[in-house]
Amino acid sequence: MDIFLQQLANGLTIGSMFALVALGYTMVYGVMRLINFAHGDMVAASAFVGLTIYTQVMGQATSLGAVIVIFLLTAAVMACIGILLERLAYRPLREAPRLSAVVSALGASLVIQNGIMLIWGPRMRIFPELVPQVYWDLGGVVISLIQVIILALSLVLMIALYLFVEKTRMGAAIRASSIDQDAARLMGINVNSVIALIFIIGSSLGAVGGLFIGLYYRGITFNMGWQYGLYAFIAAILGGIGNIPGAMLGGMLLGLFNAFIAGYVSSTWADAFTFILLILILIVRPTGILGERVAEKV
């Protein structure tokens, strides 16, 4: 039972990180039908940007205020890079065959990954201890302050995003654009602005995810975006790509799945089982758990 509860806590923590990153994939896919392969590397870049902001801008301060500023600045920087990415790598290919955009996404991924290596070097860097090492022993289950923060902040961000998309005017514009871009234009919706907004939201959430990865795992490498990106991508497919609550659910489930495999089977096998899970989803339910509601009468 202890293993179960411990892995439940661990699973929810990594699941929230997967979910935050998965939202970036799913929102871009929802509107553009494009897998933004550069998103994982954007997440990796966020950890390094956060590291530099901590050392260069904040003078290694770790007060609560300083940590909040680090998060906000990192999200802002990554949002700008996200807009730039869309302008340079995707917008010129908007009318091109879809394969061209996929190739461009892979290229952007390599550019960002190598960019991180050129700026911060190829060796693993240690992410600063922004959150004090506080642990609670709850009858055999150990939970850290960092886990609580990751889970709580992720939930707050996800609920805020959900409300934004479901209840606001811009949210309605996002939903309309993801269903039918031309029809959305006829309503007066500026689809270019919607796409820019999606990159801003996706990159900011990814930035928070990247900082969490740094805080939780401590060691950050220039090529880690590939691994975390892939996990988040699987989470997005698991929940139903293009579906926002789906990405949240998929992330959490994948985190739990991973933690339980690591807890009950072996952590070396966690990756293999994750990919087996992906294959099974694609065979049994290609549209994912919440998949796109199909209600169209022709």
Added chain:
Amino acid sequence: MKNEVLFEIKDLEVSYGSIAALKGISLDVHKGEIVAILGANGAGKTTTMRTISQLLKAKSGSIRFKEHELTQLPAHKIVGLGISHSPEGRRVFGVLTVEENLMLGAFSQKSMDREILDWVFQLFPRLKERRKQLAGTLSGGEQQMLAIGRALMSKPEMLLLDEPSLGIAPILVKAIFKQISEIAKSGVTVLLVEQNAKAALKLADRGYVLDVGKIALSGTSAELLASEKVQEAYLGKKH
């Protein structure tokens, strides 16, 4: 007030790659009129509508609405000027409810006008009954009502209707055409594209006949109905 030119297309050329779809068409619409554009499949009717809304860009020529030249504007700016487009194939947002579709129709407005919503529900009571239902689960005719209702939500001066009768049960076509004439009576100018020439000319004041990207004929509805060419080509009568 039917002699004030509200809308005018001049020498409009549009092509898809190297294939010319419109080879220099000109037409005008006066305030308060219902004008029909007729023609066979592939004549360029939908291309004309999509170019007016700037979903397609013209190769040359001009499209004027009041004092605005439309060809230089992005598509999302058009509805705000007072031209609303109910597109071919309806294009309702299938996974959203009827009500959400109508709210999106009012996106170009600062806020949704309850009176317009009530008017749309009065024109098409079915929509009111089904307002919580997903648009994709409506019948074809109901989706058409929704597409027209959604277009009305932006309080247009001119309404573009692309094939409102396409794939719809005849009894509903009749009902929808009746409501189109109601809409026109309320002061909205209507530009209508139809393959169903008879129904369209009954409704319209004037019409243009498009034939492979060119205007082949134009005139009042009575003239067109009487024209042998129209009768032969679109009304199935042999002389």
